[in-house]
Amino acid sequence: MALKIRLQRHGASHRPFYRMVVTEAAARRDGRFVEILGTYEPQAKRSEEELKLKLDRVDYWKSVGAKPTDTAASLIRKARREAPAEKAEA
Numbered sequence: 001m002a003l004k005i006r007l008q009r010h011g012a013s014h015r016p017f018y019r020m021v022v023t024e025a026a027a028r029r030d031g032r033f034v035e036i037l038g039t040y041e042p043q044a045k046r047s048e049e050e051l052k053l054k055l056d057r058v059d060y061w062k063s064v065g066a067k068p069t070d071t072a073a074s075l076i077r078k079a080r081r082e083a084p085a086e087k088a089e090a
Contacts, residue, residue, distance in 0.1 A: 003066035053079040
């Protein structure tokens with residue numbers, strides 16, 4: 001069972017909302033998944049609500065062999081860059 005970390009599209013027309021999920025590589029884009037890792041809303045009103053990921057779960061799934069798609073990998077990198085800034089503010 002080859003696992004992928006990829007995005008599922010939800011939301012209305014012209015108002016996309018994505019879930020980052022772990023799924024089998026052969027599953028349909030919006031089909032069955034193993035776990036939800038977070039959300040991505042490109043048209044969010046506030047930048048804090050745009051990308052929410054559970055980075056500890058992302059690390060776990062990558063350690064057991066899940067491969068992120070190109071888009072998912074870029075969003076994971078973006079979340080890692082923003083994570084230290086949030087901790088410094090608290």
